[in-house]
C-alpha cells in the first residue's frame with residue numbers, strides 16, 4: 001500500500017497501555033470548583049442539587065461503560081474503577097481517561113438545567129481533569145476507596161463545623177479557622193452539639209459518606225463468597241466461551257445501577273456484593 005510521505009509522523013505516538021492485571025482507577029475532579037460553586041451560589045458546605053447532579057452524571061457514565069465495576073464520588077470528584085481483567089481500548093490510558101472525563105462532562109452539562117432550572121450556565125463552563133492510577137491488589141484498591149471516603153468524612157466534619165460557626169455563630173472565615181485550629185474530631189462534634197445543637201450523626205448520609213455507584217444484584221450472606229481472593233487468583237483473564245461472555249454481558253446490561261451512601265471502608269459492603277470484585281454478575285433481584 002502506498003503511504004503518504006507524511007505518514008511517518010505516526011511513529012511519534014507513544015504507547016500508553018496501562019499495566020496488565022491491575023485495577024484501574026480513573027479519578028476526575030472539577031476544575032476551579034471553588035470559584036464555580038461561588039458563581040452559582042452553591043449552598044455551603046453541601047449543595048444537594050450539585051451533589052445529585054454529580055451523581056446522576058456518574059451513574060450515566062457507569063451505565064454507558066459496562067466495564068466499570070464501581071464508582072465513588074464526593075464534592076467535585078468522582079473515581080471510576082475498571083476491573084483488573086478489563087481490556088477496554090487495550091487499556092490505553094489516554095483513551096480510558098478522556099472517554100470517562102468527556103462522557104461525564106457532557107452529562108454534567110446536559111443535566112445542569114434539570115438541577116438548576118433557574119441558573120442558566122454561562123462560560124466559563126464546568127470542566128473536569130482526570131488521571132488514571134493502577135492498583136495491583138484488592139487491598140490496594142480497597143485502601144484507595146477507603147482513603148477517599150475517609151477524606152470525605154474528615155472534610156465534611158470540618159466544613160460542617162466551619163460553616164456552623166460562620167452562618168449560625170456569626171464568626172468570619174478567619175475566626176472560624178482559628179476556632180478549629182488543632183481540634184480533633186471529637187472536639188468538632190462537641191462544638192456542633194453544644195453550640196448549635198447539631199448531632200453530626202444525624203447529618204445526611206450523602207454528606208458524611210459520599211456516594212457509591214454499582215450494579216445491584218441480590219445481596220449474599222457475608223462469608224459465603226470470597227470475591228477478593230477469587231479476584232486475586234485471576235492472574236490473567238480466564239478464557240470465556242462466547243456464549244458465557246454474552247450471557248454475562250446481558251445480565252450486566254439488565255442490572256440496575258444504583259447510587260448509595262454506604263460505608264465502603266468496612267468489609268461488609270464488599271462481602272455482601274462479591275460481584276463487584278469478581279466481575280461475575282450476581283442474581284437479579286426478583287421484582288416485587
Ligand code: DGT
Pocket residue numbers: 029030031032033034035037042043044045046047048050051075076
Ligand atoms: P482544582 O480542583 O485544583 O481545579 O480546584 P478546586 O477549586 O476545584 O478545588 P478542590 O477540587 O480541591 O475542591 C473542591 C471545591 O469545590 C471546594 O472549594 C468546595 C467546592 N464544592 C464542591 N462541592 C460543593 C458544594 O456542594 N457546595 C459548595 N459550596 N462548594 C462545593
Ligand code: MG
Pocket residue numbers: 029030031032033034076
Ligand atoms: Mg476541583
Ligand code: MG
Pocket residue numbers: 029030075076077
Ligand atoms: Mg476536588
